[in-house]
Ligand SMILES: *[C@@H]1O[C@H](CO)[C@@H](O)[C@H](O)[C@H]1NC(C)=O
């Protein structure tokens with residue numbers, strides 16, 4: 001009974017541990033810079049691109065060398081113009097009319113991110129591969145262009161959604177269905193259908209990309225090989241890490257289960273031996289004849305003290 005319950009407890013622990021990296025909506029913090037810290041850094045570098053900026057024109061910013069591969073831009077707008085005219089084209093984004101910010105500001109800045117080959121680093125998504133870089137759209141007050149560590153405004157598309165058109169996708173593995181993925185500013189992830197022409201839609205700011213499911217969490221070695229094929233470069237290393245963690249978790253739990261079974265068995269044997277010893281002690285008043293059976297000496301009982309009786313009607 002005790003063995004049974006501890007076994008169950010171990011099993012539930014195992015499944016809990018296994019499900020953790022896959023069902024959690026929060027992103028695992030596996031980089032030195034969090035995605036939110038990156039947002040703040042990129043806001044700073046995007047604003048630095050402004051030198052006497054005209055409204056409605058994108059200005060490309062420089063990023064520090066440690067972030068090579070990431071692109072950033074900034075566009076300053078009057079909020080009235082954003083609401084009544086939208087922005088026909090801002091890199092991959094199409095902003096329709098009816099986008100309003102909270103709290104109200106007279107001028108705002110839309111910061112664009114293209115995380116390029118750092119997409120998986122800042123937005124790791126176990127079980128999925130990116131077919132496009134992670135793109136970001138963030139809004140800040142445009143009142144002070146020297147300001148850093150600005151909080152984001154909250155923008156909402158109230159009439160039509162904002163569209164993101166991805167120009168190039170990595171080739172899709174046959175049989176898999178590409179999906180849009182959306183990361184909000186609080187670390188939660190949502191999936192959505194991909195519209196015709198590699199377009200994703202949103203009513204909010206955040207980060208966007210297109211993914212396919214790359215592997216189901218299964219320890220079969222063939223699945224690992226397939227997953228490694230899908231992920232390229234950094235993604236592969238990330239996935240390898242996930243597999244190593246999963247494998248060691250499973251191994252550890254199996255070891256625990258086996259150990260607990262062994263302990264339980266040892267206890268039972270010990271109890272059995274104790275009972276045997278008691279029996280032997282009880283019998284030792286009688287002088288037992290020793291007899292040689294095979295190569296070993298064994299006590300030989302001459303007569304039986306109690307006659308064996310059938311306790312219940314057991315029919316084999
Ligand atoms: C991304 O690519 C650039 C070269 O285009 C390279 O310098 C940089 O180290 C790469 N970053 C990552 C995270 O792989």
Ligand SMILES: *[C@@H]1O[C@H](CO)[C@@H](O)[C@H](O)[C@H]1NC(C)=O
Nearest residue numbers: 143144145146147148149150
């Ligand atoms: C703009 O922000 C910078 C940096 O935070 C600050 O030093 C400056 O005083 C601000 N200017 C205005 C007009 O608020």
